Amino acid sequence: MYKVLIVEDDPMARQLLEIYVRESGRYELVPSLASAALAEFCCRTHHVDLILMDICTAMNASGLVAAEKVKKYFPHIRIVMITSQPECSFLDRARAANVDSFWYKSATASELLFVMDRTMAGECVYPASTPRLQIGYAFSDSFSARELEVLRELVSGETDAVIAERLHLSLRTVKSHIQSLLNKTGLRNRTELAVRARESGLIIIN
Amino acid sequence: MFGFAELGRLPKALILTVSFVFLCVSVCLLIHVCRRRNGLGEALCALLGVLYCGGMIVIYDAYEKGAFYDNWPLHPFAERAAEFPLIFPLSGLCVVIFLLFVSLAREWKREKRSITSSSVKESIDCLTTGLCFSYPNGIVVLVNHQMNALCYRILGEDLQNAVSFWERISEGEFHGTAERLSFGAHPMFRLKDGTVWTFGREEMQDVVQITAVETTRLHAITEELRNHNLELAAMNLRLKKHAENVEEMTRAKERLEIKARIHSEFGKALLSTRRYLQDEEADAEEILNEWKRNIAMLRMKTVAPRDEDPMSILMKVASAAGITVELCGDMPEEESIRQLFFEAASEALTNAVAHAGATCLHIEVMREAERVSVRFTNDGMPPPDAIAEGGGLGALRQKTERIGGEMQVETANGFALTLSVLRKEVNRFV
Numbered sequence: 278m279y280k281v282l283i284v285e286d287d288p289m290a291r292q293l294l295e296i297y298v299r300e301s302g303r304y305e306l307v308p309s310l311a312s313a314a315l316a317e318f319c320c321r322t323h324h325v326d327l328i329l330m331d332i333c334t335a336m337n338a339s340g341l342v343a344a345e346k347v348k349k350y351f352p353h354i355r356i357v358m359i360t361s362q363p364e365c366s367f368l369d370r371a372r373a374a375n376v377d378s379f380w381y382k383s384a385t386a387s388e389l390l391f392v393m394d395r396t397m398a399g400e401c402v403y404p405a406s407t408p409r410l411q412i413g414y415a416f417s418d419s420f421s422a423r424e425l426e427v428l429r430e431l432v433s434g435e436t437d438a439v440i441a442e443r444l445h446l447s448l449r450t451v452k453s454h455i456q457s458l459l460n461k462t463g464l465r466n467r468t469e470l471a472v473r474a475r476e477s478g479l480i481i482i483n
Numbered sequence: 484m485f486g487f488a489e490l491g492r493l494p495k496a497l498i499l500t501v502s503f504v505f506l507c508v509s510v511c512l513l514i515h516v517c518r519r520r521n522g523l524g525e526a527l528c529a530l531l532g533v534l535y536c537g538g539m540i541v542i543y544d545a546y547e548k549g550a551f552y553d554n555w556p557l558h559p560f561a562e563r564a565a566e567f568p569l570i571f572p573l574s575g576l577c578v579v580i581f582l583l584f585v586s587l588a589r590e591w592k593r594e595k596r597s598i599t600s601s602s603v604k605e606s607i608d609c610l611t612t613g614l615c616f617s618y619p620n621g622i623v624v625l626v627n628h629q630m631n632a633l634c635y636r637i638l639g640e641d642l643q644n645a646v647s648f649w650e651r652i653s654e655g656e657f658h659g660t661a662e663r664l665s666f667g668a669h670p671m672f673r674l675k676d677g678t679v680w681t682f683g684r685e686e687m688q689d690v691v692q693i694t695a696v697e698t699t700r701l702h703a704i705t706e707e708l709r710n711h712n713l714e715l716a717a718m719n720l721r722l723k724k725h726a727e728n729v730e731e732m733t734r735a736k737e738r739l740e741i742k743a744r745i746h747s748e749f750g751k752a753l754l755s756t757r758r759y760l761q762d763e764e765a766d767a768e769e770i771l772n773e774w775k776r777n778i779a780m781l782r783m784k785t786v787a788p789r790d791e792d793p794m795s796i797l798m799k800v801a802s803a804a805g806i807t808v809e810l811c812g813d814m815p816e817e818e819s820i821r822q823l824f825f826e827a828a829s830e831a832l833t834n835a836v837a838h839a840g841a842t843c844l845h846i847e848v849m850r851e852a853e854r855v856s857v858r859f860t861n862d863g864m865p866p867p868d869a870i871a872e873g874g875g876l877g878a879l880r881q882k883t884e885r886i887g888g889e890m891q892v893e894t895a896n897g898f899a900l901t902l903s904v905l906r907k908e909v910n911r912f913v
Binding site: 287289290292293296297299300301302308310311312314315317318319321322323335336337338342346349350361362382383385386434472475476478 | 722725726729733734737738740741744745747748751768772775776779780783784791793796797800801803804805806821822825826829830832833836837874875878
């Protein structure tokens with residue numbers, strides 16, 4: 278039986294995941310964690326085959342950062358990232374961190390177990406795209422990659438000049454991206470844009 | 484050609500008066516030049532003036548007295564001089580007067596060009612800054628108009644003693660229309676006309692300097708900045724609350740979804756059981772697992788248990804793996820520092836196991852008034868050589884420095900990690 282470590286900060290979601298795993302008949306549990314910061318420690322002190330890892334965990338620890346570290350030191354441990362956040366960059370960042378699979382928390386027990394089985398069989402399971410979100414009049418898939426980058430900086434509260442410097446763009450380009458976002462969404466100003474992006478879960482700063 | 488003796492009373496008096504006047508002028512000039520101790524030409528001219536005018540007065544006066552009193556012993560030289568044609572002594576007098584004027588003009592010019600005490604006073608009076616120099620005992624050496632005026636407007640009296648003046652403006656009481664904006668080393672006053680003045684005091688070698696600078700504009704800008712900062716802080720707080728609300732909302736939504744999922748899972752289990760009972764094609768074991776899961780889910784505490792303190796969770800996780808964690812001191816209250824320290828603790832714990840093979844991690848939190856620091860040590864093997872700060876430690880250093888803290892890694896007597904954060908700094912960054 279494979280040993281599964283669950284990293285999830287919400288106690289209810291954690292219990293539910295534990296039940297899925299325990300009652301599956303083919304997986305065993307390692308004591309669960311609330312914060313991803315301890316994941317590497319757990320892998321060093323326990324035998325772990327598979328990690329179900331949330332992205333935003335307790336004490337503001339990022340599951341993606343922890344997953345990258347675990348994958349670096351223990352390449353044989355399979356990792357399934359699970360999140361309830363439709364954040365647009367999570368998929369790409371998970372791929373960059375060498376995470377095996379990625380799924381959403383809203384999945385049913387059998388869906389999730391299916392993803393786990395496939396992952397243990399050596400496959401990588403990723404959703405085809407992030408969920409479609411509506412912001413103003415526009416859907417999130419109508420934004421370009423650059424626009425999403427600018428939007429991310431905007432949500433963190435930076436000025437145009439700082440955004441331009443961080444993304445190595447000219448000030449004029451940044452302004453035109455923001456204008457284009459405003460045009461697409463039909464929102465009135467940048468503050469509203471930032472708030473909506475944050476509220477919808479499209480952009481999560483972590 | 485007639486001499487002094489033949490003149491009438493009035494011209495005689497006139498000549499004597501003129502001589503006397505220029506005698507006085509040359510004496511003054513002589514004293515002035517001698518005090519300065521240079522300017523030989525002027526000194527000689529002045530001396531000549533003194534001797535010539537003085538000589539004329541003595542001789543003519545003696546003659547006059549001899550003519551008036553019969554038994555006055557008159558020197559034959561004076562008698563002869565009085566009858567000497569007047570044109571010569573008078574032209575001599577003219578020359579002397581001319582030379583005196585030239586010397587006076589040169590002296591005046593020199594006065595304009597060189598710095599004297601009066602020119603210093605004159606120039607500091609032109610300053611818009613208030614300035615006062617005094618001895619340490621308070622006796623005023625030099626004070627300008629502006630300082631005097633300020634003193635009068637604030638304290639209602641003239642500046643007499645610099646020590647008592649400073650005491651009164653920095654700490655003491657005053658009865659005036661001015662308003663004191665700040666105490667201490669740089670007292671600040673707002674006068675009736677709305678201008679703001681900041682005073683400063685500096686002790687030099689053997690004089691004390693008190694200055695007063697107009698800071699009306701600076702004060703206004705500072706006030707504006709403070710108001711802006713207050714507004715910003717309020718906005719930041721609102722933004723933070725908003726972010727918290729978003730997170731709380733997401734959580735509530737997730738819980739609701741979980742409940743809905745339990746409901747639908749139960750329905751699914753009922754359906755598949757019914758199918759199994761009708762036409763036995765389904766996998767019995769799978770259905771059994773499904774029921775087990777559903778029963779467990781129904782037994783689950785739907786009221787979420789309270790989140791445990793992360794540090795005690797860390798200790799529990801560590802002790803489950805056979806590592807003792809000793810925590811001395813209390814974790815700080817500030818959320819961002821707690822998060823940082825927790826991350827550091829996780830990193831230290833991981834490193835203690837991964838590299839040092841330790842069985843005990845010692846955490847010491849030290850609180851000072853404005854600074855809080857944490858030190859991690861373990862009982863494992865010291866690192867073989869200097870540690871390259873890759874992944875974990877590097878990220879930790881970045882995070883520490885981002886909130887204005889410092890991180891130190893020691894390897895000399897075993898591995899030790901120290902983080903130190905200014906509490907105020909964090910509040911400013913948050």
